[in-house]
Amino acid sequence: MPHTIGFIQDLAVIMLIAGIVTVIFHRFKQPVVLGYIVTGVIIGPYTPPFELIHDEATISTLGELGVIFLMFWLGLEFSLRKLARVGTTAIVAALAEIILMLWLGYEIGRSFGWKTMDALFLGAMLAISSTTIIVKALDELGLKRERFAQVVFGILIVEDILAIAMIALLSGVASSGAVETTHAFTTLARLLLFMTVSLIIGLMTVPRLLHTVARFRRDEILLVTILGVCFGFCLLVVKLGYSIALGAFLIGAIMAESRARHAIERLMVSLRDMFSAIFFIAIGLMLDWHVLVDYAGPIAIITAVVVFGKILSCGLGAFTAGQDGRTSMRIGMSLAQIGEFSFIIASLGQSLRVTSGFLYPIAVAVSALTTFFTPYLIRAADPLTRRIATALSPALVSLFSSYTQWLSSLQPSGDRAAVLKLIRNILTQIAINLAFVAAIFVSVTYFAKYAHSWLITWTLRPPVRSVLLWSAALAISLPFLVAVYRKLKSLALLLAEISVQPAATGKFTASIRRALAELVPATAMIGIFLMVAALSSGILPPVELLIIALSCAALLLLVLWRWFVRIHAKLQIALREIFERPPET
Amino acid sequence: MPHTIGFIQDLAVIMLIAGIVTVIFHRFKQPVVLGYIVTGVIIGPYTPPFELIHDEATISTLGELGVIFLMFWLGLEFSLRKLARVGTTAIVAALAEIILMLWLGYEIGRSFGWKTMDALFLGAMLAISSTTIIVKALDELGLKRERFAQVVFGILIVEDILAIAMIALLSGVASSGAVETTHAFTTLARLLLFMTVSLIIGLMTVPRLLHTVARFRRDEILLVTILGVCFGFCLLVVKLGYSIALGAFLIGAIMAESRARHAIERLMVSLRDMFSAIFFIAIGLMLDWHVLVDYAGPIAIITAVVVFGKILSCGLGAFTAGQDGRTSMRIGMSLAQIGEFSFIIASLGQSLRVTSGFLYPIAVAVSALTTFFTPYLIRAADPLTRRIATALSPALVSLFSSYTQWLSSLQPSGDRAAVLKLIRNILTQIAINLAFVAAIFVSVTYFAKYAHSWLITWTLRPPVRSVLLWSAALAISLPFLVAVYRKLKSLALLLAEISVQPAATGKFTASIRRALAELVPATAMIGIFLMVAALSSGILPPVELLIIALSCAALLLLVLWRWFVRIHAKLQIALREIFERPPET
Secondary structure, eight states: OHHHHHHHHHHHHHHHHHHHHHHHHHHTTOOHHHHHHHHHHHHSTTSSSOOOOSOHHHHHHHHHHHHHHHHHHHHHHOOHHHHHHTHHHHHHHHHHHHHHHHHHHHHHHHHTTOOHHHHHHHHHHHHSOOHHHHHHHHHHTTOTTSHHHHHHHHHHHHHHHHHHHHHHHHHHHHHHSSOOHHHHHHHHHHHHHHHHHHHHHHHHHHHHHHHHHHTTOOHHHHHHHHHHHHHHHHHHHHHTTOOHHHHHHHHHHHHTTSTTHHHHHHHHHHHHHHHHHHHHHHHHHTOOHHHHHHTHHHHHHHHHHHHHHHHHHHHHHHHHTTOOHHHHHHHHHHTOOOOHHHHHHHHHHHHTTOSOTTHHHHHHHHHHHHHHHHHHHHHHHHHHHHHHHHHSOHHHHHHHHHHHHHHHHTSOOHHHHHHHHHHHHHHHHHHHHHHHHHHHHHHHHHHHHHTHHHHHHTTOOHHHHHHHHHHHHHHHHHHHHHHHHHHHHHHHHHHHHHHSOHHHHGGGHHHHHHHHHHHHHHHHHHHHHHHHHHHTGGGOOOHHHHHHHHHHHHHHHHHHHHHHHHHHHHHHHHHHHHHHSOOOO | OHHHHHHHHHHHHHHHHHHHHHHHHHHTTOOHHHHHHHHHHHHSTTSSSOOOOSOHHHHHHHHHHHHHHHHHHHHHHOOHHHHHHTHHHHHHHHHHHHHHHHHHHHHHHHHTTOOHHHHHHHHHHHHSOOHHHHHHHHHHHTOTTSHHHHHHHHHHHHHHHHHHHHHHHHHHHHHHSSOOHHHHHHHHHHHHHHHHHHHHHHHHHHHHHHHHHHTTOOHHHHHHHHHHHHHHHHHHHHHTTOOHHHHHHHHHHHHTTSTTHHHHHHHHHHHHHHHHHHHHHHHHHTOOHHHHHHTHHHHHHHHHHHHHHHHHHHHHHHHHTTOOHHHHHHHHHHTOOOOHHHHHHHHHHHHTTOSOTTHHHHHHHHHHHHHHHHHHHHHHHHHHHHHHHHHSOHHHHHHHHHHHHHHHHTSOOHHHHHHHHHHHHHHHHHHHHHHHHHHHHHHHHHHHHHTHHHHHHTTOOHHHHHHHHHHHHHHHHHHHHHHHHHHHHHHHHHHHHHHSOHHHHGGGHHHHHHHHHHHHHHHHHHHHHHHHHHHTGGGOOOHHHHHHHHHHHHHHHHHHHHHHHHHHHHHHHHHHHHHHSOOOO
């Protein structure tokens, strides 16, 4: 009971002061997020006259729930469809921004004389802009529906994915102590594999489940189900060694495809608001004024680098990808801040014990300053573009606009576009099926490693055990392998049709095409087999047993080929239904 | 970080299992609340194979938030207007129910050989029906809009108030160790005083504040403000020694009068659902199977007593107050269960360390059983009424219906009704103003006691200190005292007009009436002065200083009479505006 009273008192103090501060911040047209951080500083241990919070640990635990709900919400607003529409610009601009800011952050950190890991985490902290703050700023300025805003959201989505990859990479780098490229690539590959498989399995099960529960028309049951699936998935992701933020984002993106999406948003919005407030306040609690005073110089420099570096990298990236000058400037100006991801990365460094204590308050200070500038920068974009246009010589201006026109003329059209689209579709399907095969073998290997003692009590000798496990994995993978083979064959046929022209090969055209259409898939399948063998090296049986297993599989294929094709077709239809269903109105 | 992961894991387990169980319960048309309790039992420490929860303390702390949000919601749905419409029936039936069930519970407990405190808490546990479960059951049966349902809600509101008084009384009884009638009455008086004053001050400030914040049209800011005010008020109430449940209920009732009420409901519903789920699950966590088996006999008897006792007391109460037989039966059948209040009272007993450990699981078991029966009982009400009507002799039936008709003929009408209404209004206003006066003197006395050391550093000698404090309290009370005097005078005039008839007093009529109109208020004011002196005995100055203070006050009154009247009129208008404003549509 006394613990409870202390907890209620903490919440009361937090929410009362937050209420007052946010009302003041709103009145002076400043972002509310800034108000939360200031609240945290006011009630925090570093601000006299006395500490107002009893149990900082519980508050920061509740703040973790804030991260979950914030990332869940980002996932909910994430959309593969939206991403496709502004794809190229978003990818180019986001890559330009992340690479430049990572490099700039790292170099600045080194020039301050910081250790490598601090400099690296500084670079990561500066790389990603703040979705929350941009969405709020554009909303408050009434620009949310403009075309440039759509591109900005696209860039933010790409950033979200790359940021999650970055979190995974940084965790890997921090635990191994050095930047290992191969390790980085296997981490990224495993992450992509996990994301693909969990997205697909999730998309095939979760929206259906939520739709069924939503039809009960009992908000309470729907809410408990959403929270159960969300926390459950986060827990799975954490147990696999990834961050909770990734889990929340993925499950949010999965639930976004549910027909009950609007109900989910309605139910989750106040949980997000309450716990994200606690999250940002917990950030303020950790802000030590003394560090800010000691590091005033670095903070000023880093803030300037964030603002100018982001305007430059995002603006130029957008322009290179074909946006006009004015739009590019607006895009650059919108993205010139850091936010929630920087805190997540700073706290990652702290929880892994690889960064110094000063990094977190610096992240908070730079984020507060750049957040403060954001609305003014967005409003300044148009005047600045006009001034630059008048300052530049007319020749330069026409050069720039002819670049934009040349780029848009490069877009494929007509037959060529249709063929390219077809090839892209086939490649995507092959990739998805291969992801499943890989996931099955990796999972079985993982299972064999962790269920070792349990398997021994079954008194299986190692060769028997591995041949059984490997065969099981192969059997489950067969529908996907069959699909891969069929897609490869149609791809090979298509490519043969295009590349082998009768003009060059004359009467051999038909047989060369046929040979290609047989040889390409066969070679590819051998490559795939080698990949699978490498993935499942932990349970790969001795060669003689392997051959027996493969022969059995071949026999199975002969007998059940049509059945495998049918099963896979069903799965594919189920998946397509989810993506092609019009969004709920 | 490991603590956080454990916490997320607990939440994941809770929500996953709760999701599955509630879906099953919903499918079989059982109340979801029961599903939560079963979830708690499944994951609890008493159910094999192993304990699924790491940190039961944190979960039950979050469950406390559930109590706050549940009681806040009850307050939000509480309405003085609604209460007035079904007032008499509700009060009679609720009193009949509470008195009978308290007595029955106590007697059963004693007959089981339990100690006095256990028996008393058992009585309190059985006294109050469950708003949550009734609302849900009537909703699911589609009976929410029927007339009898309105009466049931009225009874539930009266029960809510009496239950809060009961919690306060039980806390007092538990700390003093015996049932002291005087202590009980001062506790109840102080509670009513605190409720009145905080309701009025709250009603004059909180709805206005929320309306201002709601006009920002930023849900986030409104939510933080609501939570700040809610937790802040709960904290104040706890510091004054009352229960958190009372605080949450009062602040909910205050916020219900805000124009932003619908926004408040929309924002708070998922917080209520999430945390009340955790609350009910935490109850299940504490359920020890062995106790249930050991106490199977008492549980069966108590369940039977709850069902028949409540049907009898509520039904007869409603019938006595003038409802017809069919309605009374439906009312009795609806209220035949116990719920959330029983758990609150059981955990109160446990946290005060005055009850035995078996009381909590018994409360949970009886609540689960009676909750299970509720929908069936409601559906059985009409057939049962018909069967009883056929079984009774026609003479008895006509006797019953003539009682109902006789009662409704007793209602005052015409001039008499108008005069009665006028007198009631004046009495209410006098009571409210007296409550303020009492609250001011109690608060100043309280302040003097706790700011003792601080006042000493001001080097005030005791007599000077008390005369200053007492005079300050008197000065603040003057507008209210002036109002009381004026209302008393108009009441006396009215009463003189009615009771002193020219037929009896002849030519002295006018002077007798004038004498009465002067004497009654003067006598009453002396009584009020004595009450104030008793309330402020801690700071009452010596007689000579007291006379000086009173003379100063009299002088002040002479000079500023009109100003005091004006101030009070303004306050009264502000208060009336809140109550007479039509509810938001």
